[in-house]
Amino acid sequence: MRLRQYLVLKGNIPSGLYIGLGCLSFAVLMAVWCILTYGGVVPALFLPSPSEVAVQFYRMLTELNLVGDILASVYRVSAGFLLASLMGVPLGLLMGSFKLAEGLIEPLVGFVRYMPASAFIPLLILWIGIGDLEKIAVIFIGTFFQQVLMIRDVAKNISQELIDTSYTLGATQRAAFLKVVLPAALPGIVDTLRITLGWAWTYLVVAELVGASSGLGYMIMEAQRFLRTAGIIVGILVIGLLGLITDTLFKALYHRMFPWLERGTQ
Amino acid sequence: MTALPLKDLPEHDRQPAAQGAKLRIHHVSKVFEQKGQRVTALEDTHFDVREGEFVTILGPSGCGKSTLLKIIAGLTEPSSGYVMLNNRRISGPGADRGMVFQAYTLFPWLTVEENIAFGLKLKGMPKTQRQEIVQQYLQLIGLDGFGSMYPNSLSGGMKQRVAIARALANDPEVLLMDEPFGALDAQTRTVMQELLLQVWEKSHKTILFVTHDIDEAIFMGDRVYVMTARPGQLKAEIPIPIPRPREFSVKTTREFMRLKAEILDLIREESWKAANEIRSGECL
Numbered sequence: 394m395r396l397r398q399y400l401v402l403k404g405n406i407p408s409g410l411y412i413g414l415g416c417l418s419f420a421v422l423m424a425v426w427c428i429l430t431y432g433g434v435v436p437a438l439f440l441p442s443p444s445e446v447a448v449q450f451y452r453m454l455t456e457l458n459l460v461g462d463i464l465a466s467v468y469r470v471s472a473g474f475l476l477a478s479l480m481g482v483p484l485g486l487l488m489g490s491f492k493l494a495e496g497l498i499e500p501l502v503g504f505v506r507y508m509p510a511s512a513f514i515p516l517l518i519l520w521i522g523i524g525d526l527e528k529i530a531v532i533f534i535g536t537f538f539q540q541v542l543m544i545r546d547v548a549k550n551i552s553q554e555l556i557d558t559s560y561t562l563g564a565t566q567r568a569a570f571l572k573v574v575l576p577a578a579l580p581g582i583v584d585t586l587r588i589t590l591g592w593a594w595t596y597l598v599v600a601e602l603v604g605a606s607s608g609l610g611y612m613i614m615e616a617q618r619f620l621r622t623a624g625i626i627v628g629i630l631v632i633g634l635l636g637l638i639t640d641t642l643f644k645a646l647y648h649r650m651f652p653w654l655e656r657g658t659q
Numbered sequence: 660m661t662a663l664p665l666k667d668l669p670e671h672d673r674q675p676a677a678q679g680a681k682l683r684i685h686h687v688s689k690v691f692e693q694k695g696q697r698v699t700a701l702e703d704t705h706f707d708v709r710e711g712e713f714v715t716i717l718g719p720s721g722c723g724k725s726t727l728l729k730i731i732a733g734l735t736e737p738s739s740g741y742v743m744l745n746n747r748r749i750s751g752p753g754a755d756r757g758m759v760f761q762a763y764t765l766f767p768w769l770t771v772e773e774n775i776a777f778g779l780k781l782k783g784m785p786k787t788q789r790q791e792i793v794q795q796y797l798q799l800i801g802l803d804g805f806g807s808m809y810p811n812s813l814s815g816g817m818k819q820r821v822a823i824a825r826a827l828a829n830d831p832e833v834l835l836m837d838e839p840f841g842a843l844d845a846q847t848r849t850v851m852q853e854l855l856l857q858v859w860e861k862s863h864k865t866i867l868f869v870t871h872d873i874d875e876a877i878f879m880g881d882r883v884y885v886m887t888a889r890p891g892q893l894k895a896e897i898p899i900p901i902p903r904p905r906e907f908s909v910k911t912t913r914e915f916m917r918l919k920a921e922i923l924d925l926i927r928e929e930s931w932k933a934a935n936e937i938r939s940g941e942c943l
């Protein structure tokens with residue numbers, strides 16, 4: 394009874410099987426897509442076939458400057474996300490460590506967080522135009538306020554006992570922050586960055602749907618305007634792929650940085 | 660750590676009292692206030708620990724043992740009273756009072772070696788000297804060869820051994836131990852007790868050891884303070900005249916049994932008193 398053995402609550406399965414299952418889910422999606430399109434269930438205008446999408450992808454790469462759009466988008470996401478992180482991580486740590494900082498910042502951040510970033514777009518266009526800066530600002534607003542609160546929780550959840558231990562070993566408050574709070578918070582910080590980077594991509598597309606002349610979001614809009622459905626799908630797939638790549642990179646980084654989180658490693 | 664300014668003491672109160680005591684707990688009490696509820700965790704606790712002494716405090720769960728140790732460590736401010744170390748009033752935590760906590764508190768991102776060296780590194784000790792001390796303590800606790808492991812892959816007993824080594828390597832004036840073996844099984848606990856006594860015989864550190872286990876309190880201590888709950892208070896001091904070095908076998912001697920019976924009697928008496936007080940309180 395192999396299956397029985399794999400259906401244990403929180404039980405482990407061989408890594409080969411794990412990877413295989415992941416491939417299976419992709420294969421099923423692909424099969425459904427093929428049946429729907431080649432089987433003529435859905436007209437090509439609504440859902441082009443895989444081969445049509447592949448052809449369109451090649452055309453966009455060679456004729457329509459897809460690479461340029463990708464680069465423009467990657468630049469905006471990176472800039473917005475980096476800016477948000479550079480401010481969000483220290484601020485969040487500060488809020489989680491000092492009630493004074495939390496009292497000052499929390500109400501404001503908590504309030505702004507509920508304002509949809511996309512609703513700022515008209516205002517931002519009015520203020521700073523439709524250039525890169527406006528897109529970066531949208532991404533910043535979309536990620537920063539979430540990040541701050543998530544990082545604050547990470548810092549808050551650090552065990553007081555670990556900090557106390559460092560005090561009894563002679564640490565000053567500064568040393569306790571640098572040698573206990575920071576390393577203890579680091580896995581949570583990396584994880585938060587990984588999750589919020591995904592959100593940054595979402596806001597990018599929203600930002601590029603309005604008043605853009607380059608980028609993946611713009612490209613998708615253009616494709617829709619000319620009823621190039623395959624182009625829309627290429628755009629979505631490319632964004633998905635970029636997300637998958639960064640996510641994988643973050644996960645690899647996580648394992649590299651925190652070997653101590655795994656049991657039994659030396 | 661926010662150390663509140665301690666009230667100034669009259670000069671006469673300070674000097675004669677602390678003569679000869681390494682550590683003096685001077686009429687310390689602690690009242691916690693939570694949502695308008697006042698909990699007296701510790702009431703007028705007063706005692707001395709001499710240089711090189713191994714003193715155990717025995718008390719039931721919730722009687723304020725951890726609170727007492729945290730006050731001595733400087734992690735908690737007492738509501739009244741104060742603590743003196745080498746005739747000087749303490750304010751805030753410091754490396755002179757090492758502590759082994761009830762919960763596992765190894766830094767998970769540091770290896771066993773790095774954990775033990777944590778305090779030494781803070782002091783700015785050069786690396787070669789640090790490594791020497793670390794090796795010495797690894798040997799002392801019987802974890803030679805485990806230096807490069809992370810705490811995550813150690814058993815509970817090993818973790819507490821490393822925590823003890825980390826506290827000792829820092830060479831504190833006194834070592835405070837808060838039920839360090841509380842989470843361990845009976846077998847491991849016995850091994851750890853003997854190990855700690857062996858380590859103590861070699862270093863003769865001043866140790867204040869808190870436990871809720873009567874056997875442990877007698878086996879380890881030069882003196883046992885019996886504590887009672889609600890409010891936490893020292894009820895009796897029992898000297899343990901069992902000669903050292905002690906081995907596990909003393910736990911079955913007549914002397915040990917006598918001491919245990921004495922302490923059990925005391926505890927029973929106190930719990931009856933407490934129970935009666937509650938009953939009479941209900942009648943009112």
Ligand SMILES: Nc1ncnc2c1ncn2[C@@H]1O[C@H](COP(=O)(O)OP(=O)(O)OP(=O)(O)O)[C@@H](O)[C@H]1O
Pocket residue numbers: 691692693698699700718719720721722723724725726727761871
């Ligand atoms: N920070 C706190 N705020 C409010 N009450 C507290 C706090 N710390 C401890 N207490 C209360 O003080 C009393 C003593 O707690 P303490 O942790 O010192 O007991 P203990 O003897 O160490 O118990 P155990 O054997 O279970 O570890 C308890 O009633 C507890 O609820």
Ligand SMILES: [Mg+2]
Pocket residue numbers: 724725726761837838
């Ligand atoms: Mg306790």
